[in-house]
Amino acid sequence: xxxxxxxxxxxxxxxxxxxxxxxxxxxxxxxxxxxxxxxxxxxxxxxxxxxxxxxxxxxxxxxxxxxxxxxxxxxxxxxxxxxxxxxxxxxxxxxxxxxxxxxxxxxxxxxxxxxxxxxxxxxxxxxxxxxx
Numbered sequence: 001x002x003x004x005x006x007x008x009x010x011x012x013x014x015x016x017x018x019x020x021x022x023x024x025x026x027x028x029x030x031x032x033x034x035x036x037x038x039x040x041x042x043x044x045x046x047x048x049x050x051x052x053x054x055x056x057x058x059x060x061x062x063x064x065x066x067x068x069x070x071x072x073x074x075x076x077x078x079x080x081x082x083x084x085x086x087x088x089x090x091x092x093x094x095x096x097x098x099x100x101x102x103x104x105x106x107x108x109x110x111x112x113x114x115x116x117x118x119x120x121x122x123x124x125x126x127x128x129x130x131x132x
Contacts, residue, residue, distance in 0.1 A: 003031070003032055003130075003131055004031060004032025004033060004034035004035045004046070004130075004131040005029070005030070005031045005032065005035065005128065005129065005130045005131070006027060006029070006030045006031075006035040006036070006037065006042060006127075006128070006129050007027070007028045007029040007030075007126070007127070007128045008024040008025050008026065008027050008028060008037055008042065008125075008126070008127045009025050009026065009028050009124075009125070009126045009127075010022070010023050010024055010025025010026070010122075010124070010125045010126075011025065011123070011124055012025070012123075013121050013122070013123040014121065014122050014123075015119070015120075015121050016115045016119065016120060016121070016122055017115075017119050018115060018116060018117065018118065018119060019114060019115065019116070020114065020115050021040050021041065021112045021113065021114055022040070022056065022068065022112075022113045022114070022115055022122050022125050023039075023040040023125070024037060024040060024041065024042060024113070024125060024127055025125060032131065033045065033046070034046035034048075034131050035050070035129050035131060038110070040112065041110045041111060041112040042110070042111040042112075042127065042129055043108050043109070043110060043111070044072075044101070044103045044108060044109045044110075044111060044129070044131075045108045046103065046106075046131065047103050047104060047105055047106060048102070048103060048131055048132065049100055049101070049102050049103075049131070049132040050100065050101050050102075050103065050111075050129055050130065050131055050132065051098075051099075051100055051129070051130045051132055052070060052080075052097065052098070052099050052100070052101060052111065052127070052128075052129050053096075053097070053098050053127070053128045053129075054068070054070065054096065054097045054098075054113060054125065054126065054127045054128075055094065055095065055096040055097075055124070055125070055126050056068050056082075056094070056095045056096075056113070056122055056124060056125045056126075057092055057093070057094050057095075057122070057123045057124040057125075058084075058092070058093055058095060058115070058120045058121070058122050058123075059086075059090045059091065059092045059093070059120055059121045059123065060086055060089065060090075060091070060093075060117070060118035060119065060120040061089055061090070061118060061119045061120065061121075062089050062118055062119075063086055063087050063088050063089060063091075064085065064086065064117060064118050065083055065084070065085045065086075065117040065118065066083065066084060066085075066086065066093060066095075066115070066116070066117040066118045066120050067081055067082060067083035067084075067095070067115070067116035067117045068081070068082050068083075068095045068097065068113055068114070068115060068116070069081040069113065069114045069116055070097050070099055070101075070111070070112075070113055071111070071112045071113065071114055072101045072109050072110070072111055073109050073110055074110070074112070076114070077099055077101055079099060080097055080099040081097070081116070082095035082096055082097045083095070083116075083117065090121075092123075097113075100132070111129065113125065113127070
């Protein structure tokens with residue numbers, strides 16, 4: 001069993017519609033062959049369990065609830081949603097997610113993060129993924 005890890009960060013403010021995939025930015029550090037960045041997503045390329053930690057700073061365009069959900073192959077991971085309620089437009093909220101996903105077999109899976117609740121500007125997304 002090999003150990004792999006990746007750390008990505010996106011500090012560019014990006015306006016996104018509800019349901020949009022949040023860009024993971026650029027790779028800051030990467031170790032091993034089982035995890036790699038592919039555009040706005042992260043590819044899990046080996047079988048096993050992966051620990052995902054993510055934090056995002058979001059500012060919705062209107063008061064209400066905003067959320068970030070971790071997805072594997074385009075499907076929401078159960079329990080991998082962080083949400084906050086803002087009282088005024090453009091009020092920043094810091095959201096964090098910690099979850100584990102399993103990649104079965106020799107195929108690869110795509111890890112992504114979707115914006116929910118309200119259109120928002122995401123000004124920071126930091127993601128670490130470690131193969132356990």
